[in-house]
Amino acid sequence: MLSIEGNDELRAVAFGMKFIERDVKNAVNRATRAELKPIWRAELDVSLAGTNTFTSRILKGARVSPGNPPTVYAATSRRGIGKDKRLNPAEHYYLGEFGARDSLYRTYTRQSENGGSHTVKRRTNTGLPHAIRKGRVVYPAAAQAAPRLASLWVQTFVRTVYEAADAK
Structure with missing residues (x-):
């Protein structure tokens, strides 16, 4: 998504993060997390506003991980959702973000009541949102x-380094 190749400011910060002292780097990371997290959550909330309940429940758990460069995450929760708690957002986020094709059939064999077996052909993706390649929430929010x-x-970065230099 973002690259430091075409941007001199981002390249300078990326190199600067490698050369500053550890305590200043920690201060930059703390400030980065504190300032970027509300913006990322607000943008995700705006994108989630018009979606169905399934999508909003599966894409919960937004966070920002500071670093060089910082990383934004969505759907980091590992707590199961639904009646039987089989879906967890960290593993099944793609169902809410990209949807699924409901025209796919699954074929399996099952035992019938009289002891025999037979083949069943079912559509198992019918309750999921329709498939969208470009994503419906996280990708537009990130853009x-x-x-x-x-x-x-x-x-x-500039403000924190300046404040650290002023303190010395």
């Missing part, structure tokens, strides 16, 4: 938030 998050990361 909207990425320029703002990158700019804020650069500003946070």
Whole structure:
């Protein structure tokens, strides 16, 4: 999504993070997490606003991981959802983000009541959202938030390094 190749400011921050002292780097990371997380959550909430309940439940657990560069996550929860708790957002996020083709049939063999067996052909994806390649929530939210998050990361780095230099 974002690359430091075409942007001198991002390249400078990425190299600067390698050379600053550990305590200043920790301060940058703390400030990055504190400032980027509300923006990322707000952007995800805007994208989730018009979706169905399944999508909003499976894409919960948004967070920002500071680093070089910082990483944004959605659907990090491992707590199961649904009646039988078999779906967990960290593993099955793609069902809410990209959907599934409901025209797929699954064929399996089962035992009948009289002891014989027979083949059953069923559509098992009928309750899921329709398939969308470009994503319906996280990808559009990331496209909207990425320029703002990158700019804020650069500003946070410069401000924190400046404050650390002033303190010495």
